[in-house]
Amino acid sequence: MTQVRVLVTGAGGFIGHHLTSYLVERGYWVRGVDLKQPEYAATNAHEFLQLDLRRWENTLRATEGIDEVYNLAANMGGIGFIESHKAEIMHDSALINLHMLEAARANGAARFLFSSSACVYPGYLQDSPDVTPLKEEDAYPADAEDGYGWEKLFMERQCRHYREDYGLQTRIVRFHNVYGELGTYDGGREKSPAAICRKVALAEPGGTIEIWGDGQQTRSYCYIADCVEGIHRLMRSDYVDPLNLGTDRLVTINELVDIVAKIAGKQLHRTHDLSKPQGVRGRNSDNTRLREVLKWEPATSLEKGLSRTYRWIEGELQKAGRLPQLVTAGRA
Numbered sequence: 040m041t042q043v044r045v046l047v048t049g050a051g052g053f054i055g056h057h058l059t060s061y062l063v064e065r066g067y068w069v070r071g072v073d074l075k076q077p078e079y080a081a082t083n084a085h086e087f088l089q090l091d092l093r094r095w096e097n098t099l100r101a102t103e104g105i106d107e108v109y110n111l112a113a114n115m116g117g118i119g120f121i122e123s124h125k126a127e128i129m130h131d132s133a134l135i136n137l138h139m140l141e142a143a144r145a146n147g148a149a150r151f152l153f154s155s156s157a158c159v160y161p162g163y164l165q166d167s168p169d170v171t172p173l174k175e176e177d178a179y180p181a182d183a184e185d186g187y188g189w190e191k192l193f194m195e196r197q198c199r200h201y202r203e204d205y206g207l208q209t210r211i212v213r214f215h216n217v218y219g220e221l222g223t224y225d226g227g228r229e230k231s232p233a234a235i236c237r238k239v240a241l242a243e244p245g246g247t248i249e250i251w252g253d254g255q256q257t258r259s260y261c262y263i264a265d266c267v268e269g270i271h272r273l274m275r276s277d278y279v280d281p282l283n284l285g286t287d288r289l290v291t292i293n294e295l296v297d298i299v300a301k302i303a304g305k306q307l308h309r310t311h312d313l314s315k316p317q318g319v320r321g322r323n324s325d326n327t328r329l330r331e332v333l334k335w336e337p338a339t340s341l342e343k344g345l346s347r348t349y350r351w352i353e354g355e356l357q358k359a360g361r362l363p364q365l366v367t368a369g370r371a
């Protein structure tokens with residue numbers, strides 16, 4: 040049997056890096072493309088190209104000889120970043136995605152997976168912490184997250200048009216807060232689980248950490264190993280409409296902090312900065328369709344996933360000489 044040749048864009052980023060390893064292990068030939076090399080571990084892609092995918096000629100080069108495209112490249116970050124860079128996000132990600140779809144079609148790729156987001160769901164359904172889990176059809180009537188969410192919703196639509204008009208087999212996954220090792224944990228683009236792990240690791244036992252908002256806002260979180268398995272299952276399925284990929288265990292940010300503090304073995308106090316961006320008040324994934332379509336759903340518990348993530352972030356901070364003397368000495 041000839042080896043399937045896949046392209047992973049965003050392969051220098053968090054999900055793309057893990058997905059590359061997952062696909063290589065399963066026998067695919069993988070080309071990774073990104074603006075940058077992966078930050079924390081070397082790629083094991085068969086070929087890795089550093090290309091700016093906002094540029095049309097680069098998307099043609101990236102998709103040359105490729106059977107299946109996993110399109111994960113995006114200009115994105117946590118809530119602080121996406122609320123303050125709307126024009127840049129829409130500009131960059133729309134260019135990447137419009138060009139990537141057209142280049143995949145022009146080069147004869149058979150399948151194209153687009154990484155969408157729970158940020159497509161309307162604000163008016165997410166104004167309470169005990170939010171009703173979001174079903175795929177709830178995305179309309181639309182009132183997506185400004186900037187980032189609208190670009191995702193627009194591209195979901197364009198994927199459908201490419202499938203209907205040109206026969207390109209598109210798959211659309213809506214991620215809900217993916218976390219895990221090798222994800223950005225500092226610098227302004229990190230998401231809440233990584234930011235909390237970093238703050239807890241840096242805090243002295245008995246110390247205080249700052250939380251954005253009152254901490255009563257709720258989310259559900261999906262561990263990276265489950266995320267890449269779900270992506271692959273969706274690509275292999277014949278399901279063409281958008282599909283949630285997340286867990287449906289709703290926790291408050293305060294509960295998330297408590298879980299991480301327990302993992303770290305630290306008693307900590309919290310202060311709440313109400314001036315910081317918090318995003319929607321509550322968001323959860325309805326996994327009914329995920330279970331029906333993939334006969335599967337994410338299974339890693341938050342405690343297990345966060346424990347692995349925390350240990351990795353703690354290790355990175357230790358390598359960088361950023362942990363308080365007390366903790367470093369205690370572990371030596």
Ligand SMILES: NC(=O)c1ccc[n+]([C@@H]2O[C@H](COP(=O)([O-])OP(=O)(O)OC[C@H]3O[C@@H](n4cnc5c(N)ncnc54)[C@H](O)[C@@H]3O)[C@@H](O)[C@H]2O)c1
Pocket residue numbers: 048049050051052053054055072073074075090091092093110111112113114115116131135154155156157213214215216217218223230
């Ligand atoms: N992580 C999550 O919780 C989450 C949630 C919802 C949706 N998503 C989506 O999943 C995908 C992957 O997210 P991630 O968490 O791995 O993010 P990430 O930021 O770690 O990875 C995205 C990668 O895209 C690359 N990129 C940006 N602009 C580029 C360009 N012009 N050309 C080439 N590469 C470029 C970045 O360098 C980065 O490595 C994105 O589309 C994101 O919107 C992620």
